[in-house]
Amino acid sequence: MQPEQNMSRMAINTVLLLVVLHSLVAIASAQQQPALARPGCRDRCGNITVPYPFGIGAGCYRDDGLQGFQLECDESGPSPPRLTIFGYNHHLAALSLASGETRAYLNATRECFNSSGGFVERNNNTSYMSLGTSPYIFSSTKNRLVALGCPNLGFFVDAQGYYVSGCMSVCRPSQYAMPGLCTGVGCCQSPIPSGVSFYEPHQRNFPLDDPTFGTNATTCHYVFLVETEWFSYSDRVFLNRTDDFDVPVVLDWAVRNVATCSAARRNATDFACRSADSECVDSTNGAGYRCNCSKGYEGNPYLDGGCTDIDECQLKDEHPCYGLCMNMPGRHVCICPPGTNGDATTKNGCRPKDKFTVALKALTGSGVGLILLGSMLCCLSLWLQKSKLIRTKQRFFEHNGGVILQQQMRSYSRAAGDATGGFKIFSAEELKKATNNFAADQILGRGGHGIVYRGVLADSSVVAIKKSKMMEEAETKEFAREMLILSQINHRNVVKLLGCCLEVEVPMLVYEYVSNGTLYQYIHGGKGLNADTALDTRLRIAAESAEALSYMHSSASPPILHGDVKTANILLDGSLTAKVTDFGASKLAPSDEAEIATLVQGTCGYLDPEYLMTCQLTDKSDVYSFGVVLLELLTRKKVLSFEGPEQDRSLVSRFVMAVKAGRHDELMDDKVRKDMGPEALEEVTHLVVRCVSMNGEERPGMKEVAERLEALRRYQRHPRGQTGGGDLGEEEDQERSLLGGKQHRDVDYKFRPHDVLDLEEGSTYTFSL
Structure with missing residues (x-):
């Protein structure tokens, strides 16, 4: 014992x-x-605590480029000190770090009327509130819009003047009045959406001669945004008031110079959560984040060492x-x-403790042993799965030419510095994370070659990621060489290839992201091109696209043939600059006949008829396809139409027949006919006809096409080049020089209505041979 x-x-x-x-x-x-403000900074204004990141005076607040954390304390008046937001002058009543909320005051908007419904007066106080790009956003959960008085339609608009939220308050006779909550008789209320940073109230009166709305009308009408818990409506006293009054509103605040916690952590210097015992939380109202002390701690997480342990x-x-x-x-x-x-x-x-018997000890030991054994088996299984995944990725990497591509990139780098132009080999995990595991809402488009996703890389750059469906064995062998050559293309009108991923069965390509959709959507999808679109914009898009193809044909080494030129493969950025892209069709010019059979591809309506018969892709195949694109731009008609007579299904066939009949101007878009003079219309018509010639040798090169389109643009800008300019007269030679000289017009175009080619799936499309 x-x-x-x-x-x-x-x-x-x-x-x-x-x-x-x-x-x-x-x-x-x-x-x-624990301190709440920075050392040496005041932490109160009257009875309001001012914690960092808020502050009064230089160096006492967080300065991240967005106004709002700098506050001012006005102690000059007879009333208690007034705390306001610097630059906005909004009066604050409270600040909270824990809830991420602050309370401000707004003046209720008032309008008063006489007994006949005539307008009498309104209060002159400014009742709108603009929060701009500050850290504050109106709380959608703790505020509501109230319209008081009747009849009254109260609402508020955003900074662009568009309706955001509102409600209608009507009147009823006194003996039938329905007292109680603010539900539409004498008073109404409505919730507000999240993300609102601007508030400008409005109200509308109704004629009093309509008994439905005007019976028992009130003298004054109000509309105001107010904190839900502050406002209560239970009797007629509040309804019949005629004075001015202020109401509190709740503002959600956050650190908003970056969108999320994950993005903020990348910049440790600017990261607002300074305390080691703090956590970052994404904002639930708008972009941004807030900081909280970890569980078991209290204080100010925005200060170094600001969170201290709680003695529970x-x-x-x-x-x-x-x-x-x-x-x-x-x-x-x-x-x-x-x-x-x-x-x-x-x-x-x-x-009191019970005795721990030997049997209980044995049972406990057995249980612990089983748990340890199960844990070891689980760890072993996870390790085997991970090893298998790593081996699979390595096998795909080698099969897709990753080792060869790495060697070529190192050779280029040693020979000419950064010759790879920023080309990068991405891991599958990087692209999976960039696309949120290839989520459906990240899809930019689908095509015959695969799916294109929008992705955001770790450095916050936005890219387009092409996930192909399949790749033939012959293509895989040349993939590394082609990727390195394609990455060297650096032209303002060609979408830049940024890198690839080889750890998957079919390599994924990473391209520069172009934000404004495709030229096809611009022409046919209602995204911008209409009868009022400037002719110069169309000619510029066509000239830029032609310049890009000319660069690929003439300046790239070896030359690059696109193989699938169409409006869906021409992207437009925010300023409508054309960028030729190719998610899977571009090819290096074939070096021998053995490669020809693998190159047959393209899109019906744009396909070169000569290419269909010979299976041989040439630079003149791209010229034909571009001629169809140019015709599509000028007519705003689709290249294939399955309505009407068979001979009218092909836009090219219809156009050439119209040229022979001298009625091709009827196919042109209204804007083209209106703004393009006869001389320019004749030039562009012959340019299109040459491009879509059945004989590839009769087609111009892309360089000539680009030059003539640019000349047409210059001619159109010339005052005499506009419609209604009259005859050229004595300036004929000068203006003809703007067009770069006359085109060849002695080509015999033998288009016949009944010459057809039967293409895939038994569909019949008219072509002229």
Whole structure:
């Protein structure tokens, strides 16, 4: 018995020592209350606490380029000090770090009328509130819009003047009035959406001669945005008021110079959560984030060391403990006294210990052993799966030419510095993360070659990621060489290839992101091109596209043939600059006949008829397809139409027949006929006819096409080049020089209505041979 008594006394002494140490730590913590403002900065304005990142005076607030954290305290008036937002002058009544909220005041908008409904007066106080790009946004959960008085339609608009939210309040005779909540009789209310940063109230009166709305009308009408908990409507006294009054509104604030916590953590210097014991939380109202002290801590997470440990043992009501309480960093421990066990957090929860029998020990040991064995088996299974995934990725990487591509990139780098032009080999995990696991809402488009996703890389750059459906074995062998050559293309009108991913079965390509959709959508999808679109814009898009193809044909080494030129493969950026893209069709010019059979591809309506018969892709195949694109731009008609007679299904066939009949101007878009003079219309007509010639040798090169389109643009800008300019007269030679000289017009175009080619799936499309 003696050894057991000694051990019991040692346990009691240990617990008592821990309790004494805990008491000393609690006293020290109580003496050092955490600061809320920066050192040397004032932390109050009147009775309002001003915690950092807010501050009064230079160096006392967070300066991240967005106004709003800098505050001013006006103590000059007779009333209590007034706390306002610097640059906005909005009056603040409270600030909260924990909830991310602040309370401001707005003046209720008032309009008063006489007994006949005539307007009398309105209050002159400015009642709109603009939060701009500040950290504040109106709380959508704690505010509502109220229209008071009747009849009254109250609403508010955003900074562009568009309706945001509102409601209608009507009147009823006194004997039939329905007192109670603000539900539409004398008073109405409506919620507001999230993300609102501008508030400008309006209200509309109704004629009093309509008894439906005007019976028992009130003298004054109000509309105001107000904190939900502050406003209550239960009697007619509030309804019949005629004075001016202020109402509180709740603003949600956050650090908004970056969108999310994950983006903010990339810049450790600017990251607002400074305390080591703090957490970052994404904003629920608009972009941005806030900081909170971790569980078990309190204070200001925006200051270094601002979050301090909470002594839960001193908070008996919140953390009841009926045993021995020991405070620890971020938590506390409540245990039963020595010799007892049970739940010390409940009254009478500690009971004398039961004897721990040998059988119970054996059972416990067996259970622990089984748990350890199961854990080891799970870890082994995960390790095997991970190893298998790594081997699979490596096999795909080598099969897709990754090793060869790495060697070629190093060789280029040694020979000419950064010759790869920023080309990068991405991992599958990077692209998976960039597209949110290839989510459906990230899809930019689908095509015969695969799916294109929008992605955001780790450096916040936006890219287009093409996930192909399949790749033939012959293409795989040349993939590394073609990728390195295609990455060297650097032209303002060609979409830049930024890199690829080789760790998957079919390589994925990463391209520059172009924001404004395709030329096809611009022409046919209602995204911008209409009868009022400037002719110069169309000619510029055509000239830029032709310049890009000319560059690929003439300046790239080796030359690059596109193979699928169409309006869907010409993208437009925010300024409508054309960028030729190719998610899977572009090819290096074939070096021998063995490569020809693998190149047959393209889109019906744009396909070169000569290419269909020979399966040989040439630069003149791209010229034909571009001629169809140019015709589509000028006519705003689709290249294939399955309505009407068979001979009219092909736009090219219809156009050439119209040229022979001298009625081709009827196919042109109204804007083209209106703005393009006869001379320019004749030039562009012959340019299109040459491009879509059945004989490839009769077609011009892309360089000539680009030059003539640019000449047409210059001619159109010339005053005499506009419609209605009359005959050229004595300026004929000068204006003809703007067109770059006369085109060849002695080509025999032999288009016949009944010459057809049967293409895929048995569909019949008219072509002229």
